[in-house]
Amino acid sequence: MAETLHQTRLVVNGVPHTVRVPARRLLADCLRHDLGLTGTHLGCEHGVCGACTVLVGGLPMRSCLLFAVSVDGAEITTVEGCRTADGGLGPVQQAFQDCHGLQCGFCTPGFVTTITAYLRDHPDPTEEQARQAIGGNLCRCTGYQNIVASVLRAAELQRREGRGR
Amino acid sequence: MTTRMFGEPIVRREDPRLVAGDGRYLDDLGSGALAAAFVRSPHAHARVVDVDVSRALEVDGLVAIYTYEDLEGPVAEPLPLLIPHPRLHAPRTAHALANGAVRHVGEPVAMVVARDRYLAEDACERIAVGYQPLPPVVGLDAAVRAERSVHDDVPDNVAARMLQEVGDARAAIQAAPHRLELELEIERSASMPIEGRGVYARWDAADRSLRVYSSTQTSTSVRFALAVKLGVPVDRVEVVAPDVGGGFGVKIMHPWPEEVLVPWAAIRLGREVKWTEDRREHFVASAHERGQRHTVRVGFDDDGRLLGLDVEFLHDNGAYTPYGIIVPIITATQLLGPYKPGAYRVEFRSLYTNTVMVTPYRGAGRPQGVFAMERTMDAIAGHLGRDRAQVREANFIQPEEMPYDHRLTFQDGRPLIYDSGDYPATLAKLKRLVGWEEFEAVREQARAAGRRVGIGLACYVEGTGVGPYEGAHVRVETDGTVLVATGLTTQGQGHETAFAQVAAEELGVPVERVTVVTGDTRRFKYAVGTFASRAAVMSGNAVALAAGKVRAKALRIAGEALEADPGDLELADGMVRVKGAPGTGIALPTVAVLANPLRYAFDEQARLATQFVVGGGLQSPPVAEDDEPGLEATDYYSPIRSTFANGMHAAVVETDPETAEVRILRYCVVHDCGRLINPRIVEGQIHGGVAQGVGGALYERLVYDESGQLLNASFMDFLMPYASEVPKIETDHLETPTPLNPLGIKGAGEAGVIPGAAVLAAAISDAEGFFVDRMPISPSELWELRTRNRKGDA
Numbered sequence: 001m002a003e004t005l006h007q008t009r010l011v012v013n014g015v016p017h018t019v020r021v022p023a024r025r026l027l028a029d030c031l032r033h034d035l036g037l038t039g040t041h042l043g044c045e046h047g048v049c050g051a052c053t054v055l056v057g058g059l060p061m062r063s064c065l066l067f068a069v070s071v072d073g074a075e076i077t078t079v080e081g082c083r084t085a086d087g088g089l090g091p092v093q094q095a096f097q098d099c100h101g102l103q104c105g106f107c108t109p110g111f112v113t114t115i116t117a118y119l120r121d122h123p124d125p126t127e128e129q130a131r132q133a134i135g136g137n138l139c140r141c142t143g144y145q146n147i148v149a150s151v152l153r154a155a156e157l158q159r160r161e162g163r164g165r
Numbered sequence: 166m167t168t169r170m171f172g173e174p175i176v177r178r179e180d181p182r183l184v185a186g187d188g189r190y191l192d193d194l195g196s197g198a199l200a201a202a203f204v205r206s207p208h209a210h211a212r213v214v215d216v217d218v219s220r221a222l223e224v225d226g227l228v229a230i231y232t233y234e235d236l237e238g239p240v241a242e243p244l245p246l247l248i249p250h251p252r253l254h255a256p257r258t259a260h261a262l263a264n265g266a267v268r269h270v271g272e273p274v275a276m277v278v279a280r281d282r283y284l285a286e287d288a289c290e291r292i293a294v295g296y297q298p299l300p301p302v303v304g305l306d307a308a309v310r311a312e313r314s315v316h317d318d319v320p321d322n323v324a325a326r327m328l329q330e331v332g333d334a335r336a337a338i339q340a341a342p343h344r345l346e347l348e349l350e351i352e353r354s355a356s357m358p359i360e361g362r363g364v365y366a367r368w369d370a371a372d373r374s375l376r377v378y379s380s381t382q383t384s385t386s387v388r389f390a391l392a393v394k395l396g397v398p399v400d401r402v403e404v405v406a407p408d409v410g411g412g413f414g415v416k417i418m419h420p421w422p423e424e425v426l427v428p429w430a431a432i433r434l435g436r437e438v439k440w441t442e443d444r445r446e447h448f449v450a451s452a453h454e455r456g457q458r459h460t461v462r463v464g465f466d467d468d469g470r471l472l473g474l475d476v477e478f479l480h481d482n483g484a485y486t487p488y489g490i491i492v493p494i495i496t497a498t499q500l501l502g503p504y505k506p507g508a509y510r511v512e513f514r515s516l517y518t519n520t521v522m523v524t525p526y527r528g529a530g531r532p533q534g535v536f537a538m539e540r541t542m543d544a545i546a547g548h549l550g551r552d553r554a555q556v557r558e559a560n561f562i563q564p565e566e567m568p569y570d571h572r573l574t575f576q577d578g579r580p581l582i583y584d585s586g587d588y589p590a591t592l593a594k595l596k597r598l599v600g601w602e603e604f605e606a607v608r609e610q611a612r613a614a615g616r617r618v619g620i621g622l623a624c625y626v627e628g629t630g631v632g633p634y635e636g637a638h639v640r641v642e643t644d645g646t647v648l649v650a651t652g653l654t655t656q657g658q659g660h661e662t663a664f665a666q667v668a669a670e671e672l673g674v675p676v677e678r679v680t681v682v683t684g685d686t687r688r689f690k691y692a693v694g695t696f697a698s699r700a701a702v703m704s705g706n707a708v709a710l711a712a713g714k715v716r717a718k719a720l721r722i723a724g725e726a727l728e729a730d731p732g733d734l735e736l737a738d739g740m741v742r743v744k745g746a747p748g749t750g751i752a753l754p755t756v757a758v759l760a761n762p763l764r765y766a767f768d769e770q771a772r773l774a775t776q777f778v779v780g781g782g783l784q785s786p787p788v789a790e791d792d793e794p795g796l797e798a799t800d801y802y803s804p805i806r807s808t809f810a811n812g813m814h815a816a817v818v819e820t821d822p823e824t825a826e827v828r829i830l831r832y833c834v835v836h837d838c839g840r841l842i843n844p845r846i847v848e849g850q851i852h853g854g855v856a857q858g859v860g861g862a863l864y865e866r867l868v869y870d871e872s873g874q875l876l877n878a879s880f881m882d883f884l885m886p887y888a889s890e891v892p893k894i895e896t897d898h899l900e901t902p903t904p905l906n907p908l909g910i911k912g913a914g915e916a917g918v919i920p921g922a923a924v925l926a927a928a929i930s931d932a933e934g935f936f937v938d939r940m941p942i943s944p945s946e947l948w949e950l951r952t953r954n955r956k957g958d959a
Contacts, residue, residue: 024283025283032192032193037186038186038189038192039186039187040186041190041359041360041410042192043359043410043444044444045443046444046879046881048880048881049359049880078186079185079186080185080186080187083185089184093181093184096184097176097177097180100177100848100849102183102184102657103411103657103658103659103849103850104358104359104408104410104656104657105179105180105183105184105188105408105410106188106358106408106410107359107410108183108184109186112184131889132889134888135887135888135889137887137888138359138880138885138887139359140358140411140853140856140857140885141657142852142853142856143852143853143855143856143891143917144852144856144887144888144891145852145894146852147888148888
């Protein structure tokens with residue numbers, strides 16, 4: 001009773017991939033185990049913790065609640081794709097280091113993707129808005145205070161970068 | 166100029182890897198490994214009658230199915246009792262797979278190995294286990310009643326009973342001018358790291374060696390345990406803790422059934438095998454903590470000074486006791502906090518129930534003890550109509566009374582003697598930070614606006630850095646890299662940074678030149694583990710000691726080369742140089758070359774070194790009798806006893822008059838963990854601890870129904886705080902260095918969580934005007950308490 005495999009095309013962090021996966025293969029498992037992009041983490045597998053958040057067509061989505069076949073053809077950004085063009089830390093990633101926004105780092109990829117998408121639409125959030133922006137992701141280590149600071153710091157870095165251009 | 170690293174809030178060195186998605190957590194390893202999955206009991210208590218695997222055999226990609234019948238030798242015996250204790254008179258541990266009986270929902274009954282996890286779970290679904298359900302024991306009341314038992318041969322469900330007494334507490338209470346009796350309860354919660362457990366094993370049949378990766382807080386001990394369980398010589402076993410996605414205590418427990426079975430299957434199959442725990446498994450098959458009910462009887466004078474304290478409590482240890490009775494022992498001793506109790510008597514019973522077993526969760530029995538003690542302090546103040554801070558002050562151990570001997574035995578089996586601390590100063594700082602004296606004005610202002618606010622405070626003392634030891638190895642490579650290895654593990658505490666700071670400080674090198682490895686038995690074989698806020702104290706000091714030896718050797722060798730007295734030399738900016746003469750000296754990498762009298766010069770560093778002559782000349786061997794080649798050293802730190810950190814928290818809450826929702830308006834922390842290696846990291850630990858404390862006070866509880874089903878075994882129903890629930894935390898520090906270790910450090914890892922339930926119960930009580938004696942508290946419970954108290958008033 002071998003499973004039927006479906007050819008699926010994913011453009012991940014700008015790189016096109018074609019995979020053959022069963023219909024039930026989660027996008028998270030496909031990214032992690034079929035494409036080797038293990039930066040996306042699974043914390044609960046039912047869409048509550050947000051650790052597995054990736055951007056699908058630019059929008060944050062829980063990759064544990066999506067089948068890989070259901071996003072055939074989509075452009076996907078994972079935490080690995082939130083770097084700068086030259087491979088350095090992107091502004092959100094740099095902000096997390098600057099503000100001690102992570103401890104164990106397991107939930108961090110989901111925060112990085114979520115905040116990346118948020119700041120694109122809200123480049124200058126207040127502290128209260130920054131806190132709301134991360135309100136759908138669980139972190140068990142930091143108590144969130146330094147993650148809120150990381151959002152504000154990332155916005156600052158992005159603005160500075162924008163001015164530098 | 167000396168590079169000063171110790172005490173600097175530098176950013177973490179592990180972060181670039183982790184923020185970019187380049188971390189290597191357990192499930193990121195072993196992409197080609199077979200996957201394991203487990204059939205787990207759906208019953209809290211049952212006999213296992215038979216296991217029928219026939220329908221599973223047709224699953225594509227199935228490799229193996231194992232039940233208890235397949236196990237033999239040590240792996241078939243009960244899992245080890247890790248921490249025996251004379252008072253634990255009826256210890257019971259589980260088998261790796263159920264041996265005829267299951268005693269909690271989630272207990273593993275069969276193991277499946279298949280090509281991937283999806284297929285392994287397909288096979289699990291098709292395995293039919295015949296159960297004969299037995300009536301379960303759920304909750305402390307049922308355990309005490311003992312109409313049924315969890316283990317046939319423990320009819321009263323009592324695993325342990327322990328009494329400690331100093332003076333005659335009952336007589337002192339009887340004779341006291343004032344007496345109170347309270348019942349105080351804390352419910353079950355759990356560590357709940359975002360990454361669950363996981364094990365990945367590789368057996369090299371030709372080499373007859375085993376490498377196991379485990380998401381553990383103690384790789385060294387897992388190594389010894391696996392060697393015994395699997396019958397593999399210990400020198401053929403390596404255990405590595407990769408990046409670990411949080412621990413908070415639950416991952417100190419070992420060896421788990423899965424941790425034994427995955428490598429066992431890898432050896433048997435000659436294939437790589439991996440198991441990654443899913444969230445539901447973590448809820449029903451790892452470990453919980455906190456569930457305790459305390460009866461406190463206290464006698465005190467007109468100032469609220471304790472004359473006698475008698476505490477009896479019940480501890481729910483779940484179905485098994487592999488980790489012994491550490492948690493209730495900690496409650497029994499750490500309950501005393503910063504106070505002199507007068508005569509003290511404490512007795513607990515540790516009870517079996519048909520629920521997930523209990524092992525330490527951050528704080529480990531302290532949150533319960535502090536809740537019992539601090540609520541008692543508040544009750545005394547209420548009884549006497551005195552200020553709650555004043556009553557505490559009246560009972561404080563004074564700085565000049567340090568070291569203070571409680572004449573009790575602590576969790577490490579050593580005397581409970583506080584080494585240092587200035588409790589009056591800590592309280593004074595906290596009162597200033599939160600505005601304790603000015604709060605009545607705040608309350609009046611709120612009341613005028615129709616709002617209900619309250620303030621509370623809670624104090625704790627935490628024994629940290631328990632022994633027996635940790636060690637470290639420090640080596641200076643000839644390229645100038647300083648390699649530091651210590652055996653204990655890391656789950657987000659920033660050890661790669663903090664230990665690098667310690668080594669950099671000792672060796673006078675930039676921190677960027679230091680590389681730290683933790684939790685890898687290939688690099689360091691003797692260690693205890695990361696728990697009990699001990700890593701900075703234990704490994705921090707071990708790194709300092711080992712680096713100190715390296716420093717001494719570097720000065721000696723450089724002294725020979727420069728024909729100078731080592732006493733006139735110093736290590737700074739990566740150079741050994743003559744004090745006061747910055748221009749003269751030898752670079753540390755060159756000293757590393759000189760330390761190894763190799764026959765072959767193959768690089769630039771070796772060429773540079775040829776200009777110097779070291780050693781005792783032709784009359785002695787190139788490596789002296791008491792010397793070794795290489796610029797490296799190993800040392801161990803083993804303290805005489807624990808050091809005691811302390812802290813005090815205050816919270817201001819607002820309770821909604823209609824919905825009884827609790828909102829934390831302010832949360833203030835003053836803490837004293839001695840000297841800080843990296844203030845940024847310590848602050849982060851405090852924040853995270855407070856968040857878990859808030860969760861434990863207002864949201865998190867594990868709810869079992871009467872049949873032993875865990876009703877909220879998911880993140881949908883077990884409510885961990887999001888950013889919207891955790892308040893902004895205001896902190897202040899006090900540094901009273903401990904005299905017990907060279908660096909003056911006390912631990913900080915658990916501190917933040919400890920007084921959470923106590924301080925929020927106090928603030929809610931203050932806002933509402935009635936006494937909260939049970940935590941956590943939900944809005945509906947608070948609403949019902951209001952109703953009951955209104956009726957009581959009427």
